Amino acid sequence: MEFKFTEENLQKIDRVLEKYPVKQPAVMPLLYLAQEQNGWISVEVMQEIANILEMDAEDVLGVVTFYTMFHQKPMGKHHIQVCTNVSCMLRGGYEIYNSVREKLGIENGGVTQDTKFSLEEVECMGSCGTAPMIAVNEDFFENLSKDKALQILDSLT
Amino acid sequence: MEKIVLPEIENLHQLDVYLNNGGYTAIRKALSQSPDDIIDQVKKSGLRGRGGAAFSAGLKWSFMPKSTDKPKYLCINGDESEPGSFKDRQVFEFNPHQLIEGALITCYAINARKAYLYIRGEYHKWIKLMQKAIDDAYENGFIGEKMKEKYGTDFSCDLYIHKGAGAYICGEESSLMNSIEGKRGYPRVKPPFPAQNGLWGNPTTINNVETLTNVPPIINKGWEWFASIGEPKHPGTLLFGVSGHVNKPGVYELPSGTLLTDIIYNYAGGVPGNKKIKCVIPGGSSMPPLRGDALEGVKMDAESLRAAGSAIGTGGIMVMDEDTDLVKVLARITKFYYHESCGQCTPCREGTGWMLKLLNRIVDGKGSSKDLDLLISVANNIEGNTVCALGEAAAWPVKFMVTRFRDEFEAQVREKVELEVKNKVHSMRSTETPITNITV
Ligand SMILES: Cc1cc2nc3c(=O)[nH]c(=O)nc-3n(C[C@H](O)[C@H](O)[C@H](O)COP(=O)(O)O)c2cc1C
Ligand code: SF4
Ligand code: FES
Numbered sequence: 278m279e280f281k282f283t284e285e286n287l288q289k290i291d292r293v294l295e296k297y298p299v300k301q302p303a304v305m306p307l308l309y310l311a312q313e314q315n316g317w318i319s320v321e322v323m324q325e326i327a328n329i330l331e332m333d334a335e336d337v338l339g340v341v342t343f344y345t346m347f348h349q350k351p352m353g354k355h356h357i358q359v360c361t362n363v364s365c366m367l368r369g370g371y372e373i374y375n376s377v378r379e380k381l382g383i384e385n386g387g388v389t390q391d392t393k394f395s396l397e398e399v400e401c402m403g404s405c406g407t408a409p410m411i412a413v414n415e416d417f418f419e420n421l422s423k424d425k426a427l428q429i430l431d432s433l434t
Numbered sequence: 435m436e437k438i439v440l441p442e443i444e445n446l447h448q449l450d451v452y453l454n455n456g457g458y459t460a461i462r463k464a465l466s467q468s469p470d471d472i473i474d475q476v477k478k479s480g481l482r483g484r485g486g487a488a489f490s491a492g493l494k495w496s497f498m499p500k501s502t503d504k505p506k507y508l509c510i511n512g513d514e515s516e517p518g519s520f521k522d523r524q525v526f527e528f529n530p531h532q533l534i535e536g537a538l539i540t541c542y543a544i545n546a547r548k549a550y551l552y553i554r555g556e557y558h559k560w561i562k563l564m565q566k567a568i569d570d571a572y573e574n575g576f577i578g579e580k581m582k583e584k585y586g587t588d589f590s591c592d593l594y595i596h597k598g599a600g601a602y603i604c605g606e607e608s609s610l611m612n613s614i615e616g617k618r619g620y621p622r623v624k625p626p627f628p629a630q631n632g633l634w635g636n637p638t639t640i641n642n643v644e645t646l647t648n649v650p651p652i653i654n655k656g657w658e659w660f661a662s663i664g665e666p667k668h669p670g671t672l673l674f675g676v677s678g679h680v681n682k683p684g685v686y687e688l689p690s691g692t693l694l695t696d697i698i699y700n701y702a703g704g705v706p707g708n709k710k711i712k713c714v715i716p717g718g719s720s721m722p723p724l725r726g727d728a729l730e731g732v733k734m735d736a737e738s739l740r741a742a743g744s745a746i747g748t749g750g751i752m753v754m755d756e757d758t759d760l761v762k763v764l765a766r767i768t769k770f771y772y773h774e775s776c777g778q779c780t781p782c783r784e785g786t787g788w789m790l791k792l793l794n795r796i797v798d799g800k801g802s803s804k805d806l807d808l809l810i811s812v813a814n815n816i817e818g819n820t821v822c823a824l825g826e827a828a829a830w831p832v833k834f835m836v837t838r839f840r841d842e843f844e845a846q847v848r849e850k851v852e853l854e855v856k857n858k859v860h861s862m863r864s865t866e867t868p869i870t871n872i873t874v
Contacts, residue, residue, distance in 0.1 A: 296594040298505075298634065301616035305599055336617075343618040343776075344599035346555045362517045363719055364677035364752055366766055400602065400770055401517035401719075402556050405677035405750065406684045415558035 280321040286310050290329065300330045304340050308347050317348045353388050353395030355433045357381070358412040361398050364405030373409055373426045374398055380427060436663070437687050438671050439647045440528055447563065449570045452531040458576050460650035464539045465587050472543040476649065479657035480669040485511050485642030486718070486747050488668060488736040497629035498544040498637050507633045508541050508549040509614065509640040513598055513605035515554055516718035517770060518750030521673035522643040524685050526553070526560040529647060530567035534577065534593060536646035539653060541591045544639050548592050552610050555599040565595055602774040606822050607640040609776070620776050621822035644673055664690035668735040672749045676702040679709070679755040690735040697734065698753055709755040713839065717747025719767050720827030722834035761846050764835045765793035771828035782825045785816040789832050801847040809836050
C-alpha cells in the first residue's frame, strides 16, 4: 500500500530537518511520525522516508530493525508493555507479565484477534523506583499489583 | 541537607519559578568570563561524570581542540537505560531549566553552538516535559539567536532533543552519536575519541544529564563550595535511585560518600518484613554485586566502592532480601545484556548467549558445578576483548555474582542434580520433565 505523509506531517518534517546539518539524522524522527500516522513501519514507509532523506532503503531498514520501538507489523490498539527486569522482577513483574499474558491469550510480540491488544515483555523502563510497572502505548502505570494491572486492562476500551 | 540537582522548590520546572530562584544567572556570569576560566573552575570543582565512568567533567572539556574551524558539538546523554537507573528522568520532570542552563554553559566552555539532548524513546512523557521547558526558554530568549540580545554577547546556542527508540546500547557515547547521525547504534572503535572525531567527524563532548545539571550552581557559588561537599575525590551530591526490596524506593540526593547502609535503612526505610539483605548491586545492573554481609562501612563514591569491590556506575542501588533467588536474578540480568548486545564483536554477541544458556540450564535444575566454572571462564573471555564496555557490563555481574555467592549457586546445582538422580533411581521418571514441576 502506498504511503505518503500528510500535509501536516510534511510541515513537521521541514522543522525536523532544520535541527541537523545533513538529512540522514532525521530518519528516526521521520520513522516516529510515520508510525504515528500509519500505525506501523511498512516497506512503503521505508521507501518513502528513503526518498525524502536521499538514503538507501536498506539503510532505513537497518535503522528500523535495530530499534525495538519501530514495529514492522501492525500492533494492537493498546500496546501493553510489561517490564520484567530486575527491580520489577523483585516486586512481582513476572506475576504481572504472566497474568496479562494469560488474560490476553497471546505470547510476547503477539496481537489479539480483535487487534485491541498486543503484548511485549520489555527491559527496564526507568520506573524501578515505582516498580512494578506496565506501559500502555505511551503511558506508564507504576506501583502496580497483579490485580491493579488487570484492572487497567479492563478499563481500556 | 543541601540539594544541588533536585532542590525542593515547588514548581521549579516552570521558567518563572526557576528565574525567581536565581535561574539563568549562572550563564550570564559565565559569559562574562573566558571559556578557559569556566573549564578551569569546573576542573577544580572536582565534578565527575554521573553517567557511569565518573570521569572529570572539566578535564573532558579541556580535550576539545581549540585550533580548528570545525563545528563543535555537545551531546547530553539522557538515554538512561541501565537497569536500576531512574534519576535523569527526575531532572527532566523537576528541574529541566537547570539542565538547559548547564548545557549552555558547557557549550560556551567548549565553543559548541549546537547541543543534542538524547532521551530514551520510552520516556515520552519526560520528552514532552523537557521540550516544553526548551520551548519556553527559546521563547524568552534564553536559548538560540535571541541570547545575543539578552546577554549582549555574540554567543548563541541551539539545543535539540533527539528521541531514542529502545536500544540500551545507544547510551554508550559513540553509539549515541551514530544514533543521532541516523544510523544503527553501533559503538565505534576508540581511538579516535569524540573530542577529536565525534558527531559527523567533528569535535564532540558527551556528558550525562545529571553531570551537566551540576554546572550552574558551581559557576554561581564557586568551585570551592562544590569541592567541599561529600568525598573530596568525588565531590558533590549524587542522585541515588534505590529499588527492589526496600520500604521506600525512590531517588535520594545525598552527598557522595554517604554510607550505603544509611541510604538503605534510613532514607529508603529498610527492608520489608525486616528481612536480611542477601545482595546489593550499588550502581546499576552492570556493576559487581556486593554481599549483604559486606555492606557495613561501604561509602557511596567512586573510590570507596572500588575498594569494596564494585563501582559507582549510575548510583542505582538494587536491594535483594534473603529470600531472593540469585540464580534467577543473574539469569535475568544476563538475558538483558544478551538482548541488548549490538552483535558487532564475537565475544560479546556469542558470550552473552552462552552465559544465558548456562544460567537457564542451572535455573532449570540441569546445571552442574562445572557450569559455574564455565560461566566465569566465558565472562573472563568477554572482558577486555570487545569494542565497547557493554562487554564488561555483561561479564561483571556473572563473574562477581557467581564468585561471591558461590555457595548459593553450588547449592542450586548440587541440590537439583541430586534430585535428578533420585528420580532416576526410584521412579525411572524421565529427567526431561522440568525439575521445577516435580513435587517431592
Ligand atoms: C553499554 C553502555 C551504556 C551506557 N548508557 C549510558 C546512559 O544511559 N547514560 C549515560 O549518561 N551514560 C551511559 N553510558 C556511559 C557513556 O558512554 C558516557 O561515558 C557518559 O555518557 C559520559 O558522561 P559523563 O562523563 O557525564 O558521565 C553507557 C556506557 C555503556 C558502555
Ligand atoms: S561489546 Fe557488545 S555491545 Fe559493545 S560493540 Fe561489541 S557487540 Fe556491540
Ligand atoms: S526494572 Fe522495571 S522499570 Fe526498571
